Amino acid sequence: MSTVTTPDTAPAPAPTQTSSQRSSTSRFTEAAANYIDERTSISGVVKEFGRKIFPDHWSFMLGEVALYSFVVILLTGTFLTFFFQASMAEVVYNGSYVPLKGVEMSTAMSSTLNISFDVRGGLLIRQIHHWAALTFIAAIGIHMLRIYFTGAFRKPRELNWVIGFILFILALAEGFTGYSLPDDLLSGNGLRIIDGLIKGLPVVGTWISFLLFGGEFPGTDIVGRLYSLHILLLPAILAVMLALHLVFVVVHKHTQWSGPGQTKDNVVGSPILPMFAAKAGGFFFIVFGVIALMGTFFTINPIWNYGPYDPSPVSAGTQPDWYIGFADGALRLIPPGLEFELWDRTWSFNIIIPVLILTGLIVAVLVYPFIEAWITGDKREHHLLDRPRNAPTRTAIGVAGVLFYAALWGAASSDLIATHFQLSIEGVIHVNQALLILGPIVGYLVTKRVCLALQKKDREIALHGFESGRIVRLPGGEYIEVHQPVDEYERWKLVDYNDYQPLMIRPNAQGKITSVQRLRAGMSRWFFEDRIAPVSPKEIERGGHH
Amino acid sequence: MAHDDLSGKDITAVSSAGVSHETAAPGTAVIPSETFENPGFPAHRPRVTDTDPKAEKKAERQVYTFFYLSIVGSIFAIASYMAFPIEDGDTGALRLHTMMLGIGIVLALFGLGFGAVHWSKSLMANHEGIDQRHPVRGSEETRARAVEIFKQANEESGFGRRTLVRNTLLGALVAFPLPAVVLFRGWGPQNENPVEMLEHTFWKKGARLTLDPSGLPIKASDVTLGSAFHVIPEGLNESEHRLEEKAKAAVLLMRLDPSKLKESAERTGWSYDGIVAYSKICTHVGCPVALYEQQTHHLLCPCHQSTFDVTEECKVIFGPAKRALPQLPIAVDGEGYLIAQSDFHEPVGPSFWERSSS
Numbered sequence: 086m087s088t089v090t091t092p093d094t095a096p097a098p099a100p101t102q103t104s105s106q107r108s109s110t111s112r113f114t115e116a117a118a119n120y121i122d123e124r125t126s127i128s129g130v131v132k133e134f135g136r137k138i139f140p141d142h143w144s145f146m147l148g149e150v151a152l153y154s155f156v157v158i159l160l161t162g163t164f165l166t167f168f169f170q171a172s173m174a175e176v177v178y179n180g181s182y183v184p185l186k187g188v189e190m191s192t193a194m195s196s197t198l199n200i201s202f203d204v205r206g207g208l209l210i211r212q213i214h215h216w217a218a219l220t221f222i223a224a225i226g227i228h229m230l231r232i233y234f235t236g237a238f239r240k241p242r243e244l245n246w247v248i249g250f251i252l253f254i255l256a257l258a259e260g261f262t263g264y265s266l267p268d269d270l271l272s273g274n275g276l277r278i279i280d281g282l283i284k285g286l287p288v289v290g291t292w293i294s295f296l297l298f299g300g301e302f303p304g305t306d307i308v309g310r311l312y313s314l315h316i317l318l319l320p321a322i323l324a325v326m327l328a329l330h331l332v333f334v335v336v337h338k339h340t341q342w343s344g345p346g347q348t349k350d351n352v353v354g355s356p357i358l359p360m361f362a363a364k365a366g367g368f369f370f371i372v373f374g375v376i377a378l379m380g381t382f383f384t385i386n387p388i389w390n391y392g393p394y395d396p397s398p399v400s401a402g403t404q405p406d407w408y409i410g411f412a413d414g415a416l417r418l419i420p421p422g423l424e425f426e427l428w429d430r431t432w433s434f435n436i437i438i439p440v441l442i443l444t445g446l447i448v449a450v451l452v453y454p455f456i457e458a459w460i461t462g463d464k465r466e467h468h469l470l471d472r473p474r475n476a477p478t479r480t481a482i483g484v485a486g487v488l489f490y491a492a493l494w495g496a497a498s499s500d501l502i503a504t505h506f507q508l509s510i511e512g513v514i515h516v517n518q519a520l521l522i523l524g525p526i527v528g529y530l531v532t533k534r535v536c537l538a539l540q541k542k543d544r545e546i547a548l549h550g551f552e553s554g555r556i557v558r559l560p561g562g563e564y565i566e567v568h569q570p571v572d573e574y575e576r577w578k579l580v581d582y583n584d585y586q587p588l589m590i591r592p593n594a595q596g597k598i599t600s601v602q603r604l605r606a607g608m609s610r611w612f613f614e615d616r617i618a619p620v621s622p623k624e625i626e627r628g629g630h631h
Numbered sequence: 632m633a634h635d636d637l638s639g640k641d642i643t644a645v646s647s648a649g650v651s652h653e654t655a656a657p658g659t660a661v662i663p664s665e666t667f668e669n670p671g672f673p674a675h676r677p678r679v680t681d682t683d684p685k686a687e688k689k690a691e692r693q694v695y696t697f698f699y700l701s702i703v704g705s706i707f708a709i710a711s712y713m714a715f716p717i718e719d720g721d722t723g724a725l726r727l728h729t730m731m732l733g734i735g736i737v738l739a740l741f742g743l744g745f746g747a748v749h750w751s752k753s754l755m756a757n758h759e760g761i762d763q764r765h766p767v768r769g770s771e772e773t774r775a776r777a778v779e780i781f782k783q784a785n786e787e788s789g790f791g792r793r794t795l796v797r798n799t800l801l802g803a804l805v806a807f808p809l810p811a812v813v814l815f816r817g818w819g820p821q822n823e824n825p826v827e828m829l830e831h832t833f834w835k836k837g838a839r840l841t842l843d844p845s846g847l848p849i850k851a852s853d854v855t856l857g858s859a860f861h862v863i864p865e866g867l868n869e870s871e872h873r874l875e876e877k878a879k880a881a882v883l884l885m886r887l888d889p890s891k892l893k894e895s896a897e898r899t900g901w902s903y904d905g906i907v908a909y910s911k912i913c914t915h916v917g918c919p920v921a922l923y924e925q926q927t928h929h930l931l932c933p934c935h936q937s938t939f940d941v942t943e944e945c946k947v948i949f950g951p952a953k954r955a956l957p958q959l960p961i962a963v964d965g966e967g968y969l970i971a972q973s974d975f976h977e978p979v980g981p982s983f984w985e986r987s988s989s
């Protein structure tokens with residue numbers, strides 16, 4: 086239960102007070118609270134959670150941004166369902182947008198145009214919905230990076246990492262299905278790519294495509310099916326996962342940074358009522374406001390410029406929404422010629438390999454916490470966050486992963502880069518291929534060095550203090566810079582971290598060394614060979630006198 | 632010695648100095664024998680609003696001003712909804728409507744948001760609260776009791792003892808969702824085979840090449856040297872499955888200097904006086920290959936930049952696609968219009984598993 090360092094100042098209502106003295110509002114509040122509690126025992130919930138403590142740090146708000154944009158998505162999406170018609174039946178457009186009058190298109194497209202041009206506020210809500218979706222996915226992505234680089238996924242939070250990761254995948258799926266609903270030229274082309282991708286998969290591809298599209302591409306079923314996914318199935322799973330995610334946050338209590346007074350056994354911050362609730366509630370409206378601001382002033386997905394889907398025309402520079410870019414980039418970067426006929430069947434490795442690489446990337450992210458736990462063998466609970474520099478190998482792996490993703494992502498714009506900078510498309514692709522391989526390697530090495538250097542610097546500061554910038558001339562004529570010692574609060578932040586050593590292999594009882602042990606010892610060496618131990622009190626004693 | 636209890640008895644971590652105070656294994660973590668004391672909380676520093684009643688009053692004023700602004704924003708939004716109609720189909724009016732409505736809503740949201748945050752930051756008591764953590768695992772008694780309950784349930788039901796009952800139950804549970812899987816066959820039309828459908832297109836012997844999208848037939852004499860046309864088969868616009876057929880039948884028609892065309896022996900007679908027709912559907916994953924570079928005679932797919940050389944029977948010269956674009960054999964009819972000699976000789980578009988050239 087929460088204790089508060091200073092006693093609550095709000096005086097309890099004095100028992101001598103008679104009801105006649107109290108204002109009618111307070112009497113009403115009391116009666117209402119009593120009415121509800123007698124029917125729900127809600128007072129227990131308030132007692133349990135009302136003063137629960139939440140630590141405060143800007144990076145802890147990223148998950149909140151994701152949550153709030155999801156709420157915005159639900160609100161605006163529900164509005165859109167009242168007007169959108171998920172049908173691919175052909176109609177002749179006859180709405181207010183003059184350039185498309187008389188054009189044949191699907192009902193989905195024409196109803197989306199109606200939302201944009203004939204429903205008051207429709208365009209605004211549609212744009213807010215799309216901006217909220219982009220904010221949602223971006224926030225989840227950055228939130229995930231925060232969790233990774235601070236080691237917040239360690240025991241006991243591994244399962245919540247998995248749940249969060251599922252949320253990320255669901256969000257991508259929501260985004261893609263939503264993007265495809267208006268049945269415009271760009272989204273239809275995106276579906277065409279998905280169709281071709283699925284068809285290229287061995288054994289099952291042709292049939293999966295056939296079933297998904299209800300016959301031949303594009304068919305007349307896909308928008309309706311995506312609609313069921315987009316507004317029913319995926320949001321329902323998403324909401325359940327989200328609830329579970331938050332339940333775990335409560336069960337585990339939030340992590341916090343190490344700091345004066347902040348230990349692995351406590352949580353320091355503000356109580357839910359009133360401080361956290363007011364701040365978080367206010368923050369919800371600010372996030373909503375920023376998204377609404379974007380929806381007001383920045384056009385997004387102007388489908389009226391693209392026109393209805395048609396398998397024949399397409400313009401240069403077609404691109405999916407940015408969060409799908411990494412997959413599109415993987416398709417572009419595959420070296421040429423990787424398709425073979427073998428045993429009377431077609432093996433499209435130009436599709437299979439990118440799909441495998443993407444799956445590998447996803448699986449690697451998913452299982453990372455378990456791998457690190459296996460390498461360290463650390464079974465303790467961890468509630469204090471790591472500063473990224475204090476886990477150099479993890480941080481370096483993270484940077485390598487981000488660069489790998491970035492190279493795939495950049496490749497999705499290869500044609501735009503080429504035309505914009507007047508380069509040859511071949512050149513851009515080759516540079517991107519090189520970046521895909523070299524970027525992560527260089528990024529890994531540099532990051533690790535930088536982390537170790539920063540750790541050394543922290544040691545310096547803990548031992549000898551800050552460089553004050555004041556130069557003093559010694560009697561001997563020598564110049565030195567005066568170092569200002571850090572106070573114990575500052576020092577604490579520099580010395581309180583986890584330090585690991587590589588695992589040594591020893592033969593087991595039978596005198597054997599198994600290959601699993603070797604692997605584990607090798608991984609452990611890779612992780613912890615370069616390590617910089619935190620400053621100990623002894624060192625300070627010794628270092629202080631010179 | 633830290634001992635690892637997962638992969639067991641045989642792996643020993645390097646000795647870590649000192650002893651862990653925890654029951655859980657620290658693995659290869661180094662537990663230092665002596666560490667610094669956590670110095671505890673620094674002294675609490677009061678804010679201006681805590682000490683200066685004037686600053687406090689001012690903050691209070693600011694907070695309710697924010698809330699007032701929010702109300703103004705909401706009213707403004709409602710007024711704009713009515714004051715700026717969009718029904719006349721003018722895009723300027725639409726822009727104004729969206730902007731005014733949006734500004735009102737944004738003001739309403741920001742007023743609420745900044746008001747509440749300002750209130751919490753400047754006026755609400757900001758002393759640090761502390762919760763104690765407890766291990767996530769249940770207490771020993773709880774765990775023992777849980778085990779006991781399971782044992783008892785097992786005892787009372789005979790779940791572990793009556794193995795045939797248990798195994799048939801599990802089998803039934805595995806089998807019962809299978810009909811649901813079978814039901815998904817209904818997602819595609821019954822009695823149709825996707826492979827056969829992919830092998831044929833709308834083109835047939837004698838079908839005129841017509842312009843996309845108008846459907847007007849093309850005279851060979853209209854196709855000047857260096858030009859390119861987007862083509863569909865005649866009758867496609869009237870077909871029942873217009874988009875599905877178009878997704879396979881779209882063709883690009885180009886006229887090159889006949890001396891530039893390198894034609895293989897089995898394709899002699901497929902072109903007409905330097906006019907060639909190739910499938911427009913990319914052999915990678917099916918985008919329309921829509922960009923024709925007249926100088927180099929290259930066709931470029933905008934999706935993943937596969938590049939095809941028209942002079943070399945559209946073989947791939949760059950990018951992820953492997954196969955050349957299929958060629959449509961063409962001829963000219965009695966009236967001088969371009970016609971197809973037959974359907975394509977191979978499936979068009981993206982590769983699929985059952986596709987084979989034999």
Ligand code: HEM
Pocket residue numbers: 155158159161162163165166169197200211214215218219221256259260262263264265266267315316320323385386
């Ligand atoms: C949870 C994550 C969600 C994401 C990432 C997402 C994303 C998107 C995107 C990108 C679009 C295309 C918008 C456009 O037309 O420009 C879209 C359309 C749509 N969304 Fe969502 N959405 C989500 C949830 C929902 C929910 C929960 C609902 C309804 C309850 C909903 C209802 C709709 C409707 C009806 C459309 C089509 C209307 C139109 O295009 O104008 N969405 N969504």
Ligand code: FES
Pocket residue numbers: 913914915916917918932933934935936937950951952
């Ligand atoms: S679809 Fe043409 S290159 Fe990918």
